[in-house]
Structure formats: structure tokens, C-alpha cells
Amino acid sequence: MKNINPTTTKAWKELEDHYKEIQVEHMKNMFNNDEERADKFTIKWEDFYLDYSKNRMNETTGKLLNKLAVECGLKEAMDAYFQGDAINQTEGRPVLHTALRASKTANVQVHGENVIPEVQEVKEKIRTFTDEVIEGKRKGFTGKKFTDIVNIGIGGSDLGPVMVADSLKFYQNHLNLHFISNVDGDHVHDTIQDLNPETTLFVIVSKTFTTMETISNATTVREWFLKKAPEKEVSKHFVAVSTNLNKVESFGIDPDNIFPMWDWVGGRFSLWSAVGLSVALGIGYNNFESLLEGARKMDDHFRNTDFEKNIPVQLALISIWYNNFFGAESEAVIPYSQYLDKFPSYLQQAIMESNGKSVDRNGEKVNYQTGTIIWGEPGTNSQHAFFQLIHQGTKLIPADFIGFKESLFGDQGHHDKLMANYFAQTEALLNGKREEVVEEELRSMRFSQEEIDRIKSFKVFEGNNPTNTLLVQKLTPESLGKLIAMYEHKIFVQGVIWNIFSYDQWGVELGKQLANKILSDFKSNNSEGHDSSTQNLLKFYMN
Numbered sequence: 001m002k003n004i005n006p007t008t009t010k011a012w013k014e015l016e017d018h019y020k021e022i023q024v025e026h027m028k029n030m031f032n033n034d035e036e037r038a039d040k041f042t043i044k045w046e047d048f049y050l051d052y053s054k055n056r057m058n059e060t061t062g063k064l065l066n067k068l069a070v071e072c073g074l075k076e077a078m079d080a081y082f083q084g085d086a087i088n089q090t091e092g093r094p095v096l097h098t099a100l101r102a103s104k105t106a107n108v109q110v111h112g113e114n115v116i117p118e119v120q121e122v123k124e125k126i127r128t129f130t131d132e133v134i135e136g137k138r139k140g141f142t143g144k145k146f147t148d149i150v151n152i153g154i155g156g157s158d159l160g161p162v163m164v165a166d167s168l169k170f171y172q173n174h175l176n177l178h179f180i181s182n183v184d185g186d187h188v189h190d191t192i193q194d195l196n197p198e199t200t201l202f203v204i205v206s207k208t209f210t211t212m213e214t215i216s217n218a219t220t221v222r223e224w225f226l227k228k229a230p231e232k233e234v235s236k237h238f239v240a241v242s243t244n245l246n247k248v249e250s251f252g253i254d255p256d257n258i259f260p261m262w263d264w265v266g267g268r269f270s271l272w273s274a275v276g277l278s279v280a281l282g283i284g285y286n287n288f289e290s291l292l293e294g295a296r297k298m299d300d301h302f303r304n305t306d307f308e309k310n311i312p313v314q315l316a317l318i319s320i321w322y323n324n325f326f327g328a329e330s331e332a333v334i335p336y337s338q339y340l341d342k343f344p345s346y347l348q349q350a351i352m353e354s355n356g357k358s359v360d361r362n363g364e365k366v367n368y369q370t371g372t373i374i375w376g377e378p379g380t381n382s383q384h385a386f387f388q389l390i391h392q393g394t395k396l397i398p399a400d401f402i403g404f405k406e407s408l409f410g411d412q413g414h415h416d417k418l419m420a421n422y423f424a425q426t427e428a429l430l431n432g433k434r435e436e437v438v439e440e441e442l443r444s445m446r447f448s449q450e451e452i453d454r455i456k457s458f459k460v461f462e463g464n465n466p467t468n469t470l471l472v473q474k475l476t477p478e479s480l481g482k483l484i485a486m487y488e489h490k491i492f493v494q495g496v497i498w499n500i501f502s503y504d505q506w507g508v509e510l511g512k513q514l515a516n517k518i519l520s521d522f523k524s525n526n527s528e529g530h531d532s533s534t535q536n537l538l539k540f541y542m543n
């Protein structure tokens with residue numbers, strides 16, 4: 001991979017000059033001056049329709065952004081990513097979540113060995129296990145069928161599975177899924193209080209099996225279970241997903257109940273592995289396979305499509321355009337589906353843990369902005385919460401609008417209302433509302449000229465707010481797989497151009513270390529050795 005400071009490329013310099021022209025242009029005029037604009041900035045692929053014409057860009061912008069990608073060596077980097085080069089250099093590992101959904105006949109080499117047969121073996125294990133639990137062949141210690149599945153994990157070992165389980169709830173079978181992540185005891189106790197140990201299966205997910213939150217929650221749950229069942233029955237009710245087989249066994253989990261994962265899969269990209277076991281249990285193995293199939297199709301699209309028509313590449317470049325040239329700090333993701341409620345928080349980890357870096361691949365401090373802040377909520381709820389700021393605030397907030405042509409329950413009346421809002425918002429953000437229109441409207445409502453002059457400025461919308469509109473046929477396991485993989489590849493492209501390592505997360509370590517120190521301070525009632533603010537707070541807490 002090339003280690004190029006993107007600001008030193010020719011394309012960057014040209015984009016800086018070009019920005020000065022675009023910055024003062026209103027998108028409304030861009031549409032008025034070019035009848036074909038919408039078609040030019042649309043990518044149709046499978047059941048995805050991406051319209052990115054409502055962005056503050058023209059054809060020159062597109063060309064320069066693509067040139068930037070070429071100069072930063074994106075194509076070579078993509079080859080390195082898919083073929084298993086150790087692109088996670090600070091941890092010396094390849095980044096191969098794509099291998100988890102590759103076809104059976106693929107050949108992906110890690111340290112000279114094809115990993116696909118191993119991946120297939122674990123998938124078979126997931127299939128057999130989930131079928132047995134769903135069909136009631138695998139039973140609890142009193143011979144009853146399982147009714148509840150509890151996933152215990154945090155970060156990538158929670159957010160991916162919980163988001164997918166929530167998003168695909170429509171496809172869920174009779175098993176009830178629960179997720180425990182926070183080390184807050186109220187989370188675990190609130191969850192287990194209504195559960196029956198005889199019919200509950202616990203899936204402990206931790207890549208390292210050392211994470212404080214997960215091990216604490218798993219231990220609490222195990223103690224709770226042992227109040228009702230003898231020790232030997234743990235094997236019927238506890239399974240684990242991890243790379244750390246020794247630690248799992250010493251926790252007391254039967255080796256047959258361990259689903260391995262690999263260090264070449266990052267936690268926040270691991271839902272495609274056995275980390276998705278709870279999902280497979282909840283929606284059945286075939287639906288889980290469809291999720292993977294969708295992601296594989298997006299991998300193929302990303303790998304084999306020219307940059308100009310490549311969905312993840314275009315989304316990444318547009319995001320860089322706003323982040324690095326317009327100075328936008330955040331991006332909103334607004335799914336028009338209540339089922340995608342957890343999608344923005346899933347993306348927060350995926351995007352911010354990956355690209356929230358300030359040192360480049362040469363170990364130098366960067367002199368440009370990197371990772372964006374991600375936030376969002378489903379439409380239409382978000383419209384009644386924070387859209388005021390997007391429409392009339394002082395900040396530029398590019399937004400992705402994700403919608404579906406078909407609703408799942410088929411209530412067309414509701415769906416039309418939902419989608420009317422989805423289309424209306426992007427139109428309003430684009431066009432805004434001019435002063436003359438406001439005046440006209442107030443006049444027709446019989447406001448006096450004096451009143452009109454007093455209030456009209458508050459009712460003006462400048463518009464020119466950028467959005468990407470992604471319209472997908474229907475929310476299915478396959479289309480969700482495509483959607484997640486689309487953002488995964490967007491993350492990759494941005495990391496390449498920003499010349500940062502997207503697949504480590506050293507920034508979360510310091511807090512963990514200090515928490516362990518403070519925990520031991522509690523035991524000895526010691527508040528010394530901290531800054532005076534922390535010291536005062538510790539004293540107040542401990543006394």
C-alpha cells in the first residue's frame with residue numbers, strides 16, 4: 001500500500017481550488033442548469049438505487065475525487081485487502097472479514113494456507129447447532145426446549161449481532177433474543193430476572209475472552225445459573241465464540257461448545273463469523289447465509305466495478321469532500337425503517353473506532369481531518385427531534401437517507417406516509433424555501449405586511465444541504481448484508497485515502513487500563529495518585 005499524505009497529491013490541490021468555486025454554488029442551480037444531473041449521479045445495482053445528485057458537487061468534483069483515489073493507490077490497496085496482506089500493520093494481521101462470506105471455492109491465503117475450508121467448517125458447526133436448538137433437539141438440563149438466547153459481549157461482539165437481530169426481527173423464529181453488554185449490573189440483572197435457567201442458552205462472545213465487561217457479565221450469569229443447576233449442566237447452557245480457546249476452557253465451557261474465530265477478523269467486522277451465532281439462532285441458518293450472500297455480492301461489486309460506478313467508493317469520496325474541504329464534522333445516517341433503529345449506533349463503532357486516528361501510516365501526526373462523527377435515528381422520529389438543526393442550524397451535516405420500496409407488513413397506507421417524508425426531507429434540504437415564497441405564503445394567510453416583515457426571516461430555509469438517497473427494494477437478510485458491507489468498504493476507502501490504519505483501536509486501551517487501576521483503588525480505599533479532580537471524585541464516591 002502507498003503511504004501518501006493525501007494533501008500532497010495533485011488531485012488534493014486541484015480539489016482545494018475547485019472547492020472555492022463550488023462552495024458558493026447552490027445545488028438548486030446545478031439542477032436547473034443540467035437536466036441530466038440526477039441520472040449522471042445515480043448508481044443502480046441489483047436492488048439498490050443510489051441517488052447522490054443532491055450533493056454539492058459537479059462532474060469536475062467527481063473526476064477530481066476519483067483522481068485522488070487513484071493517486072492514493074486505492075486499487076492496489078483493494079487488492080491487498082482482499083488477498084489477505086497484513087494491512088493491519090500495527091497488529092501484524094490481515095483484514096479478512098470478506099473471507100467469511102466468500103464462496104466455498106474461493107482461495108484466501110493467510111500465512112500460506114487457504115482459510116476458506118476452516119471458515120466453511122465453522123459455518124457447518126453453526127448450521128448444525130442452530131438447527132438443533134431451533135428444532136428443539138438440543139435441550140436444557142431438565143429436558144425442556146430452549147426458549148431464550150442471551151448474547152453476552154460488548155463492542156463488536158455485541159453491536160453487530162444486536163443490530164442485525166433487531167433489523168431482521170421480522171424474520172425471527174420462536175426464540176427470544178437478549179443482549180447483555182454493559183458492565184452495569186443493572187443490565188445483566190434486569191435481563192436475567194425474567195428468564196428461566198432451564199430454557200435459556202447463553203452465548204458468550206469475546207474475541208479475546210479477556211474483556212472486563214463480558215467476563216464479569218458471563219460470571220454473574222453463570223453464578224445465577226448454578227443456583228438452579230448442578231455444575232455439570234453448564235455445558236448444556238453455555239457456548240462461547242472466541243479466538244482464545246484456553247481462556248474459554250478455563251472459564252468452564254465444554255470444548256465442543258466453542259465456536260472459533262480468527263485474529264484476521266476485526267471485532268467490529270466480525271458479525272459474519274460465529275459472532276453472529278445468536279443472529280443465526282434467531283432467524284435460522286438459511287437467513288444468516290442470505291445475509292452473508294448479500295455481503296459477498298457487495299464485495300464483488302466493490303472489487304470489480306470502476307470507481308465512477310462503485311457505490312462504496314463514491315460514498316467514501318463524497319464524505320471526504322465534505323470532511324476535508326467543506327470542514328463538515330459529522331454525518332447523519334437516517335434509516336426510514338424502525339427495524340434499522342440500531343443501525344446508526346452499529347455504524348458509530350464501525351466508523352469511529354476504525355477511522356478515528358490522528359497518526360498516519362508513516363507514524364506521523366496528520367495535518368488534515370480524518371474520521372467523521374456518525375449519528376442518526378430512524379425517520380420519521382428524527383425529523384421531530386434534530387432535523388431543525390440540519391435544516392436551519394449553522395452546521396453542515398451531510399446525511400444518508402436509507403429507505404425501502406416495500407414495507408414488511410405490507411401496510412401501504414403507512415408506508416406511503418413514511419416514504420413521502422423520506423422524499424420530502426431530501427427535497428427540502430436541497431431546495432430550501434426562498435424569502436419570496438415565505439412572503440407569498442404569509443400573504444395568502446392574511447398576515448399584515450408588518451407581521452410578514454417581522455417573522456419572514458425565521459421561516460426561510462437556505463437549503464443546499466447535501467444528502468445521499470439510497471432506495472432499496474425491501475429489507476431482507478440479503479439486502480441488509482449488502483448495506484452493512486457497503487459501509488464496511490466505505491470505511492476502508494476512507495482509511496486508504498487518509499493514509500491511516502483503520503483496523504486497530506489503540507485509542508480504547510488507556511481508559512481500560514485506568515479503570516483496572518481505579519478498581520484496585522476501590523479495594524484499598526485509596527484515592528492517591530490521581531489528578532486532584534479525579535481524586536476528589538473518588539473520595540466522594542468511596543465515602
Ligand SMILES: O=P(O)(O)OC[C@H]1O[C@](O)(CO)[C@@H](O)[C@@H]1O
Pocket residue numbers: 154155156157205206207208209210211214267268353505508
Ligand atoms: O470481543 P472482545 O475481545 O471482547 O472485544 C470487544 C470489543 O472491545 C474492543 O476491542 C474495544 O472497544 C472492540 O474493538 C471490540 O469489538
